[in-house]
Amino acid sequence: MADPIRVAVTGAAGQIAYSVIFRLASGAVFGKDRPVYLSFLEIAPAMKVLEAVMMELEDCAFPTLAGMRASDQADQAFDGVNTALLIGSRPRGAGMERADLIKINGPIFVGQGKALNRGAADLRVIVVGNPCNTNCLIAMNHSDVPNDRFSAMMRLDYNRSKGMLAIKAGVPVTAVSHVAVWGNHSNNQYPDFENAKINGQPVPSVIQDETWLRETFVPAIQTRGAAVINARGASSAASAASAALDHLISFREPSPVGDWIPAAVRSNGQYGVDPGLVFGFPLRVNEKGWEVVEGLPLSDWGRAKFDKVLNELRSEREVVKDLL
Ligand SMILES: NC(=O)c1ccc[n+]([C@@H]2O[C@H](COP(=O)([O-])OP(=O)(O)OC[C@H]3O[C@@H](n4cnc5c(N)ncnc54)[C@H](O)[C@@H]3O)[C@@H](O)[C@H]2O)c1
Known part of the structure; x- marks a missing residue:
């Protein structure tokens, strides 16, 4: 052995x-x-x-x-x-x-x-x-x-997003790909359905209900942790553990071809995020290491969500500035 x-x-x-x-x-x-x-x-x-x-x-x-x-x-x-x-x-x-x-x-x-x-x-x-x-x-x-x-770890938010989109579209979870969760593991995170795909098609062309995507899906993922606490009287444990192990494995093997993995890593300025902040990005892992997937489009609506969570992380950094 x-x-x-x-x-x-x-x-x-x-x-x-x-x-x-x-x-x-x-x-x-x-x-x-x-x-x-x-x-x-x-x-x-x-x-x-x-x-x-x-x-x-x-x-x-x-x-x-x-x-x-x-x-x-x-x-x-x-x-x-x-x-x-x-x-x-x-x-x-x-x-x-x-x-x-x-x-x-x-x-x-x-x-x-x-x-x-x-x-x-x-x-x-x-x-x-x-x-x-x-x-x-x-x-x-x-x-x-x-x-x-x-x-x-942003993986729990990503797994939750995949699960909820699959259920809504009536497809297996394996049909959902290209889910990005931008920013912070907090209720300001932006689970991005605009770049996500179902069976290779953009999610908004499969789930043709923008109101549901914007007003139900995004807030439900953002507040899923609180919903589990309310129902269970304790915070997510088995799903968080499963996500932590998914996260661990996803850094040890090449990312699925054409797709990406979610994680918060140190920004080098991608998408206008301040260098040094630990921000949730889509990543590709290969034998050399990992890289942020760049160039994904964000609508004005999506960019406003992105900027909100970016500002939240800036304020968190301000709170701990004496510890940095
Ligand atoms: N990133 C995510 O997606 C995600 C998801 C779910 C939970 N969490 C977080 O994971 C953490 C653990 O959750 P849990 O449900 O297992 O909580 P828990 O309270 O059951 O366990 C936390 C454990 O940490 C120990 N601990 C406290 N201070 C420590 C220290 N200085 N060194 C070592 N151990 C210490 C405590 O004694 C306790 O046993 C929480 O902060 C929770 O908010 C993160």
Whole structure:
């Protein structure tokens, strides 16, 4: 068998991690021939729950699980890892504004950004913990790991968009392609139906209901997280975990021919986004790395949505400017 791939998971006692970890360990992500070594980071009060997760992992007797360790020190958790899934962060409490959450979680990503320097030479970092774009920006700014190895997760928004368009058009989800989710993982994100396709045809020519696309689809995707919380009493976990693993895999293999993958990455000024901001773009991955898909048209309506979410990310950067 090959050498184990070493994966760090932060927030390892949390809900999303509870779905992520067992799939990583089972061979479902890296294949049945690739052993996986798991390295968990949690805060001290959650260690007991994490112990239970580790007991359950032992009880699964996964042939691909080469070993595991747990720590409440980021330096230890990230030592030698090839992939770091940064899921842990403080959840938003009742009455807490987004800016408060950003201020509380920001410092976590300063320390973790520095500790990521302990990772392996090929380390790739995926930020899921919210506000994930700005947390990613902070971690990136405190790390020597190259910027192009950092990304934040827009995949759940993309998967939600594909699912909802497929249901509306009465087609399998595999018929939906070219979905871009611009900007921030927040309720100002712009899930772009104008560039999306169904069976290779522009979505607006298949779903000929502009009012539904603009006034139902876009807000429903933007607020889907809140709808799940209202119905379930807890935030999306299995779907977020599934998206995190889709995201991880999509950076390890070439993108589907002619299509793209969604992720928030450091802007180099594409589409007029300030260089340095961590912004959701469509990307193409190839053997050399990834690139932003450029030149997609945006209508005036779409550009207004795009500019709104761009401004939101600029304000988030302003809130954390002392941490950058
Ligand atoms: N990007 C996305 O699309 C997306 C989707 C869903 C959820 N999320 C976010 O993912 C995060 C995790 O969600 P969850 O449902 O698993 O939450 P959760 O509260 O169940 O788990 C979070 C875990 O993080 C741990 N944690 C807190 N601070 C930590 C630190 N400094 N280091 C390590 N661990 C720490 C907590 O102890 C807890 O166990 C949240 O921020 C949530 O908003 C993002």
